[in-house]
Amino acid sequence: MRLQKAWPAVMAVLGAVGLAGLLALMFTPLSRSLACWLAGRDWSSMDAAARSAAVGQVRLAVVQAVAGVGAGIALIYTARSYRLSRRGQVTDRFTKALERLSSDEPYVCIGGVLALEQIVQDAPEQGWHAARVLNAFVQHHTQPAGAPGGLASVQLPEEPDEMVQEALRALTTPGSRRRKGSWPPVDLAGRHLAKACLLEADLRGALLKGAALRGAVLCRARLDGADLTDADLVRADLSDARGLTVEQVLAARALRDCVLPEPVRSDPTVVERVGRGE
Template sequence: MTRLRRWGQYELARPAVRGMGTVLAAVGLAVLAVVYAIALWRMPDWMHQHDPKDRHNARLLVVSAGGAVVVAVSLLYTARSYRLSHRGQVTDRFTKALERLSSSDIDARLGGIHALAHVAADSRPHHDDVVEVLEAFLRRRAPKARRDDGPTSGARPHLPARPDSDVQAALTALGRRPRRPERRRLDLSGLHLAGARLAESDLGRVNLPDADLQRAELWKANLQGAWLDGTDLRARI
């Protein structure tokens, strides 16, 4: 009930806020118009011009300055509109890519992964969100690494020799993501990633403890600062 009341108060306050913003904008424009008119009228006297031609040139200077201000404001408004439009487009691409990741069709999932990679490259504000989404996708799709804890009575699950195509695509997208400061370390610990193609990937500061990277292609991969406690790197390329 309290949350509903707050929401109602917020909705009621929104028209008042918009109205106040419109009033302030109108007052600001009126003040600028008055200042412009006074400057156009008084500028020749302020510049101590008495010759009619010089007074005309002084007023032309005011007109030119006013035109420059109008052009600058128009450019700022256009740039703001472009930023808002671009942000909306990127957010729409991000949302559609998320919908594809949950599809049962492998091609749709691959398209979603590639779309997220492009979003991360094009939009710095979405970078960390893309990384976290792809990490969650890997944790959902990649099998857990097999741990040799001694004999077991049950049958051991079959683990693939190479990652599935969508898992590999997510690994490639994460390994080649733009190098930017991130709010937390990428966590791929405990995953079965044997045979993964990770050549020239950026895995710096990635958590990989207890992950299975047997036969993984790690040629020129950056592992600086990665946590490799218990990581299986046997027969790596």
């Protein structure tokens, strides 16, 4: 492992030594031989001054070539050093954001969410990791969706905490998901998210099985391929939701007073089920 890390530096040193050796050889009789070879048959007809000028031109060309190669090596090494430095800075920022998320103070946690969001903007390749952290944060700070009427449901909060809501926004904002080519599916299965604000949220492929979304706002949300099996959508606002199908809606556990987009709400099966107060 150490040899692998040191290999680029070793190669750079060997390259520099090789170029320096080549440059030194050009100021030996080797340069005259090279000039003679390049001149070919014209060498024999040259006088002393012309031969001296030809040797000087060869040396100048070699010096310029060595300088160009050396500059290229230096540029590559500088770029590599920059990438390593930048990676270290991103890692340090990520670590500090995690420390904020573990705080007991809500405003500090919100600062951690905003820090992760900024990291994704500056370093899109960290989007996958940031999304996993935010998803775990939401799951940790929300409760399981209790059975309606059970003892657990009495203790459930009426709406998500401000820090949870901020994490949901950062996790489902369309801008962040477009910025990364790969983004893990949002996993909110079985979580209590009553009255959560998911306005224009990107929930494509989201895992919402068994989630309690009573009174949640999902206006203009993207729900292509989202799993709504056994989800509680009572009084949820899904107006103008995109990618929502009749099959997804019928898979939900409860639809009473749920606002659905056209043409889903006009489907006879959906109309019948909503009419029964389910």
